[in-house]
Amino acid sequence: MPSSDEGPLRTDGGTGGGGDATSETEPAADGGLPTGPVPPDNETPTFYDRKARTTGLARLTYEYFERARYEDQTVRQSSDYVERDVLAFPTWPHETVRNLSIASFFVGMILFLSATMPPHIGPPANPSQTPAIILPDWYLYWSFGLLKLDPLNPELAILGGQKLMADRTYGVLANGVVVGFIAIVPFLNKGSARRPVEEPFWAAVGVAGVVFAMTISILAIQNLVPISVRLLFDLTFLLPLVFGTITYAVLKTMREGYMYNLNRRYYRLRPPKKV
Structure with missing residues (x-):
């Protein structure tokens, strides 16, 4: 990743090196967890940190795309080749919640279609007569x-x-x-x-x-x-x-x-x- 002198991630989507920029690692006013969307790259949040920061699917989706946007922005600002580790997201809760949401949507669509448009059941086959057209599934x-x-x-x-x-x-x-x-x-x-x-x-x-x-x-x-x-x-x-x-x-x-x-x-x- 680029060095930290390029400036931290701002909450308005930009980067800057000035002292008035709001760092994503700045603690909250009540002394709690950081207020930024994602932790910095050199820190790995614990399970309890992630759990405390999670407020539902909307929050998880925001963190997911905010990290991807920030990585893309920093790479595009680099004029030379930049080697970096590929950052990922924890299986729980980010990937699990996202995959369950997508799977639930498609299962719901299948159940809806099967309930509104049930397949037609034709007459039983005649065992003494060969069909005119024989086709597999x-x-x-x-x-x-x-x-x-x-x-x-x-x-x-x-x-x-x-x-x-x-x-x-x-x-x-x-x-x-x-x-x-x-x-x-x-x-x-x-x-x-x-x-x-x-x-x-x-x-x-x-x-x-x-x-x-x-x-x-x-x-x-x-x-x-x-x-x-x-x-x-x-x-x-x-x-x-x-x-x-x-x-x-x-x-x-x-x-x-x-x-x-x-x-x-x-x-x-x-x-x-x-x-």
Whole structure:
């Protein structure tokens, strides 16, 4: 962190080195806890200090964003490279209360939707009649769509125009290739970037993968889509390339306004201190 001569954190959001600035470590009038939003960087509050300062979710949220704002401000004011420790917040109560609030909101939304729009229960299946269209659960549509890639199964002239393997086997191998590529991506991208704008290529790969999962799922239910099968098959592989290219181009153009170099050094860790 920058040295302390840059001035303490003011309650009005600025910094200053003058003597009239209100320090965040100044004790309260009654001799109690400091009046600032967060303790200074060189002091670690105890559990009882944090508990005494906590006055609800609003206070915790304010402290959370005030510390983040102050860190960002001090780094932006530094003209040279600044190595620092990455400051964090205690699991209790800051992270726990925040995560519980977010989880409670989404659980409440799910309960609300399930109460207002209950799913329709259709008639029971007829065991003596095969359905006209057999489909797996919706979250397996992408895998079912890979079984319909028989147009890509080559017919080899050396085999007299026959295919090297059956279409079903080809679809199963396609599942293995896709799943294997998804599993190996984390090992290929070993960078420390945390935002898509810092790694536009891998962000584009992710967007293309999501779009491909959607298009291959639509291909799985081609009987229900009012588009010709040939056009649908072409769009299945064309749209991921288009969306991936657009994502890469947009993120590359955002680097300048994002202050790419500043944010890269902002999240670098300070090497461990030698004892």
